Amino acid sequence: MPASNTPLENELAKRRRYLLARAAQETPQQRLERFAALQQAAFAQLRASKHGYEHFLKRNFSLRRAEVVDGEWRPVSIARRTPSA
Numbered sequence: 001m002p003a004s005n006t007p008l009e010n011e012l013a014k015r016r017r018y019l020l021a022r023a024a025q026e027t028p029q030q031r032l033e034r035f036a037a038l039q040q041a042a043f044a045q046l047r048a049s050k051h052g053y054e055h056f057l058k059r060n061f062s063l064r065r066a067e068v069v070d071g072e073w074r075p076v077s078i079a080r081r082t083p084s085a
Helices: 007-025 028-048 050-063
Strands: 066-069 072-075
Touching: 028 050
Parallel strands: none
Antiparallel strands: 066 072
16 A cells, blocks of 8 residues: 555545444454444434425335336336346
């Protein structure tokens, strides 16, 4: 890895080393517990904003829409479609 040239790069490298060392000290169970806590906090924050939650649901349902094409259910969203053979 090339030597860092700026104070910002030095600080980012220091932070990266700290996070890697911290992660190496955690067990898989601890990492999963931390992940679950972060997910719960994110969902609680999303639910705290009525407008934000409605926007999330609208976008989520819009991306998951499906239609019948030639007797087969297919996603409406182009991003979710698999190429037909």
